Amino acid sequence: MKKRYSIVLLLLFVGSWIAKAQQLDQTYNQKIKDFTTDKRFLPESLLDVVDHPTIPSPLKHFGHIIGAEGHVHTTDKIYAYYQKLAETSPMVHMQEMGKTEEGRNFYLIVIGEENSIKNLDFYKEQTALLSDSRKTNPTQAEQIITKAKPIYYLSAGMHATEMGSPEMMMELAYRLVTSEAEQIKEIRKNIITVINPVSEPDGWDKQVDWYYRYTKGRELFDDGFPRSVPYWGKYVFHDNNRDGLQVSQAITKSIFKGFFEFHPTVMLDLHESVPLLYISTGTGPYNDFVDPITQSEWQVMGNHDVAEVAAQGMPGAFTWAFYDGWWPGYGIWVANNHNSNGRFYETYGNAGADTYLRDLSTSRYAGDLATSKEWYRPDPATPQVLWSYRNNINYTQTGVIASLSYAATNGKQLLRNFYKKGFNSVEKGKTEGPKGFVIAKEQRDPAMAAYLANQLMVQGIEVHESDDEYLILSEQPYRNLLVSLMTPQSYPKDAKFPPYDAIAWTLPNLYGVEVDALDVIDSKNLSSYKLLSEEATYKGKxxxxxxxxxxxxxxxxxxxxxxxxxxxxxxxxxxxxxxxxxxxxxxxxxxxxxxxxxxxxxxxxxxxxxxxxxxxxxxxxxxxxxxxxVNLPRVAIYHTWFNTQDEGWSRYTFEQRGIPYTSIDKDDFKAGNLKSKFDVILIPRVRGNAKTFINGVDSKFGTMPYTKTSEFPSHGFPSSTTDMTGGPGFGGIENLRKFVQEGGLLIALENSAAIMSELGLAPELSAASSGSLFHPGSIVMAKIRKSDSPIVNGYPEEFSIFRGNGPLLQTNKYNRDLMLVQYGSKPLKDEIPYEGPILGMPDKAKSEKTKAKEEKSKPYVVAGMVRNEQEIIGHGTVFNVPVGRGNVLAFTFDPLHRFLNHHDAPMVWNALINWDRLR
Structure with missing residues (x-):
């Protein structure tokens, strides 16, 4: 009797504790209402934040709720909150994943029921077993699936100005560990949630400082004031989501490390740019090497999430009409490339924690107005919305919970699909060609052959090695990715919508490495090869x-x-x-x-x-x-303050290659005496035109320091200035002209070359009409015109380069010697010898030489797609323009594009080696 009485008391105590634990936090929930501008932007499901007695809510920890007007948090404060959750809840695990370029930590936060966290290594082992059908047969896979749990990876804050998701994740984490709502309990029980709380900590902290320093409380969103800090990462700005093939930046390495440690079944990346909530599927065309299962999962999960948001009465959610699904180099595509599922959201963001009246009336996606009712957008937003920071939080969180709920309900099917995609890849390696690839170690650039082998291994692709070559067999789980990386892409010319990014990525061409595809491997003595387990190196002799x-x-x-x-x-x-x-x-x-x-x-x-x-x-x-x-030059790399994207890639490339340089800006141009300090000035690709280059950031906003202070400690790096506004002005441009006239070499890449032409620094060059040319990032053929120029030393007469949509430049016919390299094999129309009758001269037949040239002409497109290529063939790829005692070297493409087209870069290195003999 006494024992039974004790049990009853215990049950009453536990019941009382649970009731107390699940008491709603009325203050928190009311403040959510207060900061939401329209009741349709706030589902009832979010108004159940509990007042837990031992686990602190964001309100208790920070003193304000997530999404409160005017409040954002630096990474140290965000991480401190997760640390507090891990200390107070056995359902939270926090682990470090590495360091950023500036020394900040990457963390992952793992959330699941207590048993999931205790046995986390076991669950990671199960997904790893499902990732390789060579080790796990279908029967074994089914047994694993019965005891495994899907791992769902959420990623926030990749782009610094997209400031909602890193904050939202903290409230989501609190909800996941405290709520007793049936949907949340099911998520906790059936899946393991992995949160990447801030994908780009360096950029996030800079942007938080920027918000408090400059943009907090501004009255209008579209007032022309720069909403973004000039730098995010040390090297890479928005392209931090374009590094999935190179895996060069710390952010990408952290994402890859997380994938291969957890083998998540789904990865969802949270972004902000599109009203009100876009849930990715894309318009297509889809990448040829993504398993059809993944493509179908995109549709199912995308429509599920839209339906769930619509069911809660929230307008403006849609799918399909944004992005394509072709290029495999986004960060989250580590999932799609490796038999998992990579998705993303785009919500509407204000680049801070303020409320603005936003105008959507002219926004179009896939040709349709963002406010039109479509099959893919059942409940559009109005042409204008009063949009708050909390609205953003509400939308993202509602969608994410819907996504997690889908995985919790359909986990076994997702795990089965994950296994089946790897199984399909291995089977294709057995039955379809090519059966493998061979990379000879002795190449014109053998170090790049080793680099190619290493890049494949970074992607989880197995590489074998003999004394003479690298062998990559197709019969492996990531066969589809292997074939995608090693063979040319063919983007459909009749695609209805323009591609979202580059459309070609054939690594042998981008690296300048000869690769042989094998139709059979019987001729190979496989016992003479060993599996590479360490980085491949080529040691010269x-x-x-x-x-x-x-x-x-x-x-x-x-x-x-x-x-x-x-x-x-x-x-x-x-x-x-x-x-x-x-x-x-x-x-x-x-x-x-x-x-x-x-x-x-x-x-x-x-x-x-x-x-x-x-x-x-x-x-x-x-x-x-x-x-x-050889007189090795003193090199400067110029950066503007309004666009640092590509100069960051240039700096990164120089540092990786071990080429010393000095970073300079508008103030160095204005100071003059450039030739006394530098021999070569490189102006990387920069957006805009001559006007924006001269004027820079609008000075109407007053003095804008970008300096490190005690209040804004993340600023002033990697470059510093007491005033970002203004550009070099006409005086600075004149000093740049003097630099060249006094014997310096000015190298301008892609759009910057057009700007130099506009400014008159390359007076022999002018803009060429590109007509109806459409040239998204593709690998194309180029041909040397001046074989005696040192710029083309080491290159064959015809070779491939990577080129995207960019300007075309031209020179008068009598100055065509300035054109060192041209696009394609055929000459410009005005250079084709006239073969018709000439009055006063006897008729003559078309010369055999002309016939032979026409017959030898190679296709222009190597990989990708170009529409109306006749508009570019024959035009200049590289120009060398003498100015005074110096030269302007104008590239109409970017040979230092995203640390990717390594085969093109030696033209820049040739320029540096021979900077003083280009006349």
């Missing part, structure tokens, strides 16, 4: 004997950094390059080949091994051979 060292030049990416490294070790080393192809002792050395004297074999061995370069030692006297002494 030295053959021959003597005190002169020759490097045959083939536009290797590592030559210039090797020369800088040699000079750092031995400032007395003498370096020169051959001006033209020379034959010495029966051996042919191409133009650009490097000759080094006043060095020793130990120094040459060091750079040979470190930079993957093959040298020949000789006792032959090379002094009588025509060569040019």
């Amino acid at each position: 030295i053959d021959g004997s003597g005190s002169t060292f020759i490097l045959p030049y083939h536009a290797q990416n590592t030559v210039l950094p090797a020369l800088y490294a040699l000079k750092q070790d031995n400032k007395n080393a003498n370096i020169s390059v051959l001006k033209k192809t020379e034959e010495v002792n029966g051996k042919s050395y191409p133009a650009g080949s490097v000759i080094i004297t006043k060095s020793n074999s130990n120094q040459i061995k060091k750079i040979s091994e470190n930079f993957g370069l093959n040298f020949h030692a000789s006792s032959t006297d090379f002094s009588k051979i025509d060569q040019k002494s």
Whole structure:
């Protein structure tokens, strides 16, 4: 009797505690109402935030609710809240995933029922087993599925100005661990939720400081004031979501690490740009190598979430009409590329925690007004909305809970699909071609062959190695991705809507590496290959004997950094390059080949091994051979304050290559005396035109420092200024002109080349009409026109480059010698010899030479798609314009695009090696 009485008391106590624990936090819920501008923007399901006695809500922790007007939090405060949740709830696990470029932490927050957290390693093991059908047969997979749980990965804050999701995630986390609502309990029980709370901590902290420093409380959203801090990451701005093939930035490495540790069944990335809530499926065309199961999951989950939002009475949710689904290089596509499912949301954001009247009346997606009722948008928003920070939080959270609920209800099917996609990939590797790929180690740039092997391994693709080559077999779980990366893409020319990003990514072309596809592998002695488990390296060699060292030049990416490294070790080393192809002792050395004297074999061995370069030692006297002494330049990379995207990629490329540079801005142009400080100035691609380049950020906003202070400690990096406003002005442009006239080399990339032409700094160049040309990022053919220019040293007569939509430049026919490289194989129309009758001269037949040229013409597009390519073929790819004693080198494409088209970059390195002999 006493025992039964004790049990009753215990039950009454537990019941009382639960009742107390589930008491609603009326203050929190009322404040949600207060900061929501329309009751239709707030579903009842969000008005059940509880007042938990031991787990602090955001209101208790911060003193205000999530989405409160005027309040955002830096990463240290966000992480501190998650740490408090982990300390007070056994359903929360927090783990570090690495460091940013600036030293901030990446974290993942894992939430599930207590048993899930206790046995987290077990559940990770189950999804890992399901990821490889070579280790787990279908029968075993079904057994695993009965005890496994789907892992759902949520990612916030990739783009710094999209400021809703990192805040929303804190409220969501609190809700997931405290709510006893049936939907939430089902999520806790049936799935494991992984939260990436701030994908880009460096950019987030800069943007939070920017908000408090400049944009908080501004009356109008569209007042022209820059809503974004000038830098996000140390190197990469908005392109931090375009690094999924390179995996070069810390943010991407953290995302990849999280994927391969957890093998999440679904990954959902939260963004802000589209009213009111876009749930991704995309218009297509979809990537050819995404499993049909994934494509179908996009539709099912997208429509489920729209229906769930609509069911709660919230207007403006839609799918389909934004984005395509083609390019595989987004961060979240680590999921789609590896047999999982990658999705994203776009909500409407105000780049801060203020409320604004927003005008949607002219916004169009897939040709339709954002306010029109469509099959994919059952309940559109009105042409104007009064939009608050809390509205954003409400929409994102409602959609995310719907997504988690779908996974909790359909988890077994999602796990089965995950396994089946990997199974399909392995089976295709057995039955479909190619059966594998071979990369010979000896290439014109062998270091890039090793780099290609490493990039495949970064993607989780298995690479085998023999003494002579790398072998990649198709029979593996990520076969689809392998074939996608190694073979040309063909984007449909008749696609109804323009692509969202680049449409070609064939790595052998982008890296300049020869790869052989294998239809059969029977001829390979597989026992002679070993599975690579460490990073592939190519160590260069030295053959021959003597005190002169020759490097045959083939536009290797590592030559210039090797020369800088040699000079750092031995400032007395003498370096020169051959001006033209020379034959010495029966051996042919191409133009650009490097000759080094006043060095020793130990120094040459060091750079040979470190930079993957093959040298020949000789006792032959090379002094009588025509060569040019190398004077390694002092390089500056220019950045504006209104667009830092591509200069960041340029800085990153230079640093990765080990090429020293100085970062400069408008104040350096205005200060003048540029030639006394620099030999080469690189102006990376920058948006805008001559007007925006001269004027920069509008000075009507007054002085705008970007400096580190105690109040704004994240500012002033990676560059600092006491005033961002204004540009170099006409005085700065005149100083840049003097720099070139005094013998400097100005290198301008893509749109910046057009700007230099507009400014008159390259007076022989003018804009060329591109007519109906449509040239999204594709790999295309180019042809050398001036083979004696050192800019094209190491390149064959025809080679592929990567080019997107960009400007075209032209010069008068009598100045065509300024054109070093052209697009395509055929000449411009005005350069085609006239073959018709000429009055006063006898008729003549079309020459055999002209016939032969026409027959040899290669297709322009290597991978991707170009519409109306006749508008570009024959136009200049690279121009070399003499100005005074110096030169302007104008690239009408970007050879330093996103640290991706490495095959194109050596034209820039050639310019630096030969900066003082381009006349």
